[in-house]
Amino acid sequence: MQSLKGIKILLVDDEPNILQFLEMGLLNEGLEVQTAQDGMTAVTLAKEFQPHIIILDVMMPGMDGFEVCRMLKKTENVAIIMLTAKDEVDDRVKGLTLGADDYMMKPFSFEELLARIQARIRNQFPNLMGEVVIGDFRIDDRRKEILYQQRVLELSTTEYELLKFMVLNQGIVLSKAKILDKVWGYDFGGDENIVEVYIRSLRDKLNDKEHRLIRTLRGAGYRVDIS
Structure with a gap:
C-alpha cells in the first residue's frame, strides 16, 4: 500500500470507542486526524481543518450523517465515506444521492478502510499520492x-x-x-x-x-x- 502521509482525515462518530480505535490506527499510518462526535462539530471542523476525506457515521443524534454530507458537499472539496450499522439499500442510495463517495457497513476491517481511503485519494486527489x-x-x-x-x-x-x-x-x-x-x-x-x-x-x-x-x-x- 502506498504511503498516506500528509493526508488529512476527519472521523465523525458518536461512539468514542470507535473514534479512538480508528484514530490510533490512522495516526500510525501517518495520516493527520481530527475527530468529532456530532454533526455540528463535524461541519465546523471540516471548514477549519480542510480534510481530504471524512469518515462519516450515518446514525448520530441531532444532525445525522446525511445532513452533514449534504451541507459539506455544497461547499467543501472533500471525499466522504459513510458508515452505517444498518444493511439498508435505501440508506446507501440516499447517501450516494447526497454526494457521498463511498459506503461501508459496520463492522468492517481496518485494512478495508485503508484501501477505501487510498482509492478515494487516487480518484479525487491523485497529486497527493x-x-x-x-x-x-x-x-x-x-x-x-x-x-x-x-x-x-x-x-x-x-x-x-x-x-x-x-x-x-x-x-x-x-x-x-x-x-x-x-x-x-x-x-x-x-x-x-x-x-x-x-x-x-x-x-x-x-x-x-x-x-x-x-x-x-x-x-x-x-x-x-x-x-
Missing part, C-alpha cells in the same frame, strides 16, 4: 505524464485528463455524459460524440487495436480493463 501505478500504467500528476508499459505517452492536455480519469476508474462503466462532466466540465456545450474522437485517439496511442484495454459497451459507455 505522487506517482500512481495501476497495472501497466504509471500516472504522475505533478508532471502531467502517463507511462504505459514503461513508455511515455504523447498526450494533449485533454487526452491526459481523459485517460487519467478512465484508468483511475478502471473496471467501472463510464457513460459519455459522466466523462464529459468530469473531463470537459459540466458547462460544456458541445456534441458528446467528441468523446468517441478522443477515445479513438487514445486507442491509437495505446496500440489498442482490438479494444481490449478500452472497451466499448454499446448503449452504456466505456470501461478500462486492466489485468
Whole structure:
C-alpha cells in the first residue's frame, strides 16, 4: 500500500470507542486526524481543518450523517465515506444521492478502510499520492505524464485528463455524459460524440487495436480493463 502521509482525515462518530480505535490506527499510518462526535462539530471542523476525506457515521443524534454530507458537499472539496450499522439499500442510495463517495457497513476491517481511503485519494486527489501505478500504467500528476508499459505517452492536455480519469476508474462503466462532466466540465456545450474522437485517439496511442484495454459497451459507455 502506498504511503498516506500528509493526508488529512476527519472521523465523525458518536461512539468514542470507535473514534479512538480508528484514530490510533490512522495516526500510525501517518495520516493527520481530527475527530468529532456530532454533526455540528463535524461541519465546523471540516471548514477549519480542510480534510481530504471524512469518515462519516450515518446514525448520530441531532444532525445525522446525511445532513452533514449534504451541507459539506455544497461547499467543501472533500471525499466522504459513510458508515452505517444498518444493511439498508435505501440508506446507501440516499447517501450516494447526497454526494457521498463511498459506503461501508459496520463492522468492517481496518485494512478495508485503508484501501477505501487510498482509492478515494487516487480518484479525487491523485497529486497527493505522487506517482500512481495501476497495472501497466504509471500516472504522475505533478508532471502531467502517463507511462504505459514503461513508455511515455504523447498526450494533449485533454487526452491526459481523459485517460487519467478512465484508468483511475478502471473496471467501472463510464457513460459519455459522466466523462464529459468530469473531463470537459459540466458547462460544456458541445456534441458528446467528441468523446468517441478522443477515445479513438487514445486507442491509437495505446496500440489498442482490438479494444481490449478500452472497451466499448454499446448503449452504456466505456470501461478500462486492466489485468
